[in-house]
Amino acid sequence: MRRLALAGVLVLALILVAAGGEAIRFGVIADVHAHDTDSPIEGKWMTNTEARLTAFTDAMNEWKADFVIELGDFINGWLVLGANPGDPARIPDVLAWAEGLYAGFDGPRHHVIGNHDVYNLDKAQYRSILGIEATSYSFDVGPYHFVVLDVQFAEDGTDLAHTYTGVAGFVPEAEFAWLRDDLAASDRPTILFVHQMLDAYIEEWGRPLIANQPEIQAALVADGDVVAVFQGHAHENAYREIDGIHYVTFEALVDQGTLPSWGYVTLDPAARTIEIFGEGEQASYVLSY
Numbered sequence: 001m002r003r004l005a006l007a008g009v010l011v012l013a014l015i016l017v018a019a020g021g022e023a024i025r026f027g028v029i030a031d032v033h034a035h036d037t038d039s040p041i042e043g044k045w046m047t048n049t050e051a052r053l054t055a056f057t058d059a060m061n062e063w064k065a066d067f068v069i070e071l072g073d074f075i076n077g078w079l080v081l082g083a084n085p086g087d088p089a090r091i092p093d094v095l096a097w098a099e100g101l102y103a104g105f106d107g108p109r110h111h112v113i114g115n116h117d118v119y120n121l122d123k124a125q126y127r128s129i130l131g132i133e134a135t136s137y138s139f140d141v142g143p144y145h146f147v148v149l150d151v152q153f154a155e156d157g158t159d160l161a162h163t164y165t166g167v168a169g170f171v172p173e174a175e176f177a178w179l180r181d182d183l184a185a186s187d188r189p190t191i192l193f194v195h196q197m198l199d200a201y202i203e204e205w206g207r208p209l210i211a212n213q214p215e216i217q218a219a220l221v222a223d224g225d226v227v228a229v230f231q232g233h234a235h236e237n238a239y240r241e242i243d244g245i246h247y248v249t250f251e252a253l254v255d256q257g258t259l260p261s262w263g264y265v266t267l268d269p270a271a272r273t274i275e276i277f278g279e280g281e282q283a284s285y286v287l288s289y
Helices: 002-018 046-063 088-102 123-130 173-184 213-223
Strands: 024-029 067-070 109-111 137-141 144-148 190-194 226-231 238-242 245-249 262-268 273-279 285-288
Touching (some): 024 046, 046 067, 046 088, 046 262, 088 123, 109 144, 144 173, 173 213, 213 226, 245 285
Parallel strands (some): 024 067, 067 109, 144 190, 190 226, 226 245
Antiparallel strands (some): 024 262, 238 245, 262 273, 273 285
16 A cells, blocks of 8 residues: 555656656655664664664655655664663764665765764764764755754753753754854745754743744744744654744654654645655645745
């Protein structure tokens, strides 16, 4: 049934191109949590990383995606619950191993830094292992603009590093200024990628998950070109629209007794739609902008 459904997605994409729209297609995964050890108390079976990540890259190669992106927590970090975590010094090698699997995709690959990614690493190590120059950057594909945002900062603006735990996020003023300038420099429909959710309020904290979330949301609305925010972290599908912007939280790839899950995303500039076809437990959406 999935192959038939995927065939339908391929036919739709061909129809869009034939109709004169330059359809852009990309694959999205969230919360891979690559590891060589399971976390039984959490119910995270991370020794299935290779099978799941390879299934994703194989699917994206078959679909001929323009690019792929993972939305953070690419690596779990040393800490597991209910098992011997072993030597934390091996975590950089685990990240390099996971990147080698991700490189099975024959095209551009993008990363969003997540809170788990800095549990045992600093950002310089993270960038070096993944071969990336920055954790906040933007790029264009066809008629669309894409922004990758790094929210792994303490509220004093310092980089988070070797935290071993922690989930809060923050955007310091220097990155915020860059974001505003970057958005202002483009008039293309824009999708922002972030790890922690930009639409979550934590009642027990009495504040948003990302501390300066209201200011960030206001900047996205003020720009006028941002059509969607794609995010991870929660491990479960979620969707809401705020001030005309679609906030989509993606299902985790990591095995939690769940099917391998990811999104096939097609952007159609002629119809002004964002179509997310969900694999596994990922929800499907057709969103207009």
